[in-house]
Amino acid sequence: MSHEGAHCGVHEARDARFTCERCGTFGCAECRFGGEPPENAPPRFAICVACAKDGFAEPIPWERRKELGIRHAFIETTKLATREPTRFFRTPAIEKGPTGALFYGLGAYALGQITLLLSMGLLMAAGGAVAGIATEEPMVAGVLGAYGCAIAGFSPFFVAQGIAQTLLAVIIAAGASHGTLVVMKRAKGKFESTLRAVAYSYAPYVWLGLPVCGGLIAYVWMIAIEFRAIRETHQCGSDGAALAVFGYRMLLVLLFIGLYAAIGVLMFLYMPGPRPGFDPVTSP
Numbered sequence: 001m002s003h004e005g006a007h008c009g010v011h012e013a014r015d016a017r018f019t020c021e022r023c024g025t026f027g028c029a030e031c032r033f034g035g036e037p038p039e040n041a042p043p044r045f046a047i048c049v050a051c052a053k054d055g056f057a058e059p060i061p062w063e064r065r066k067e068l069g070i071r072h073a074f075i076e077t078t079k080l081a082t083r084e085p086t087r088f089f090r091t092p093a094i095e096k097g098p099t100g101a102l103f104y105g106l107g108a109y110a111l112g113q114i115t116l117l118l119s120m121g122l123l124m125a126a127g128g129a130v131a132g133i134a135t136e137e138p139m140v141a142g143v144l145g146a147y148g149c150a151i152a153g154f155s156p157f158f159v160a161q162g163i164a165q166t167l168l169a170v171i172i173a174a175g176a177s178h179g180t181l182v183v184m185k186r187a188k189g190k191f192e193s194t195l196r197a198v199a200y201s202y203a204p205y206v207w208l209g210l211p212v213c214g215g216l217i218a219y220v221w222m223i224a225i226e227f228r229a230i231r232e233t234h235q236c237g238s239d240g241a242a243l244a245v246f247g248y249r250m251l252l253v254l255l256f257i258g259l260y261a262a263i264g265v266l267m268f269l270y271m272p273g274p275r276p277g278f279d280p281v282t283s284p
Contacts, residue, residue, distance in 0.1 A: 010050075020048035022092070034059040034094050041066055044094040055091025056080065060200075062104050063095035077104060081203035085225045089197060089232035098195040102170065105199035108206050109166045112218060113159045115209030166202070174198040176248040177230055184243070186236040197229035 006016035008028035016026035017036070025048055029036050033047040044063075058064075061080070065073035081088050095101075178194040181187035187194075204221035208214045223245065231241035 009048075018046040020051055021045050022047055022051040025050070033092060034064065038067060043096050045092070045096060047092045047094060052092050055087050055089075056084075059094045060088070060091055063093065063100060065100075074104070074107065077200075078108065078203045078206055081200055081225060082221065085228040086232060088200070089229045093193075093196060098192045098199065101196040101199040102167070105170055105202035106163050106166055108202045108204075109208075110159050110163055112205040112208030112214075113162050115206075116214065117159070119209050119211070170195070170198050170202070173226070177226075177244040180244040180247055181230075181234055181236060181240065184236075184240060186234060186240045186244075188234045188236065193233050194230070197233040198226060201226035201229050 006026045008014045008016050008031055009025040010031050011028050014028040014030075017029050018027055018032055019025070020027060027046075027048045031048050031050075033049050033052040034044070037044045061068055061073040061076040068076070174191065174195040174197075177198065178187060178191050181194075201222055203225065204218045206218075207221075208218050210217060227238075227241050227245045230236065230244050231238060234240070236244070
């Protein structure tokens with residue numbers, strides 16, 4: 001869109017440099033959320049500061065990773081998503097498409113998974129050494145040490161497999177949540193917005209490596225963030241977000257329970273038994 005002759009809607013003396021993709025207002029460079037992108041940055045959404053007032057003062061760090069550096073952007077995004085998820089998902093996206101968010105979610109899972117596997121391997125190897133010294137049984141130390149080294153050594157292969165599964169899980173979760181909202185007529189965004197929300201919800205998976213309870217904390221925290229992500233992304237209310245996030249999961253649980261119950265009933269019905277009139281005690 002041409003801005004020749006147009007002026008900023010807030011600073012009337014300044015020439016317009018962009019049109020807000022949310023409200024359609026002309027804005028100057030100062031009014032653009034996140035400022036004007038650097039020359040080497042990928043295309044960004046042009047959002048005015050007024051439309052971003054309910055979120056953070058700056059765009060999501062991961063969406064500015066070329067400016068901030070990948071490591072710094074990843075750490076700051078993880079902090080914001082896990083500590084302030086409501087404001088996080090009220091902050092407009094400036095990165096076009098969900099690909100960047102998908103890479104973030106997969107990276108968070110991979111980091112947590114490899115930390116978990118390495119810590120398990122090292123603890124098992126250390127436990128073997130301690131057990132070997134305490135029991136004076138070199139076999140115990142050898143077996144535990146071998147298993148520990150194997151887990152740590154093969155961790156990259158396990159993580160690669162886990163990343164592929166996680167990508168599929170994110171797409172399925174986003175599809176199920178978005179489909180639920182569409183059926184309820186509460187979807188106010190596109191599927192790619194839901195995909196972005198679910199991918200960023202994987203931030204707590206960096207804590208998978210915490211001893212004993214890391215997996216439980218990561219999953220419960222992820223579900224809580226995903227609930228807020230869907231609610232804020234689609235402005236569908238807590239009831240709609242709860243149904244979108246928990247509905248298909250509960251349905252899957254009930255289907256699994258029903259499947260196992262059906263298998264149990266069939267096994268009971270078709271279990272071989274004694275023939276009518278046959279007495280296993282008196283019969284030869």
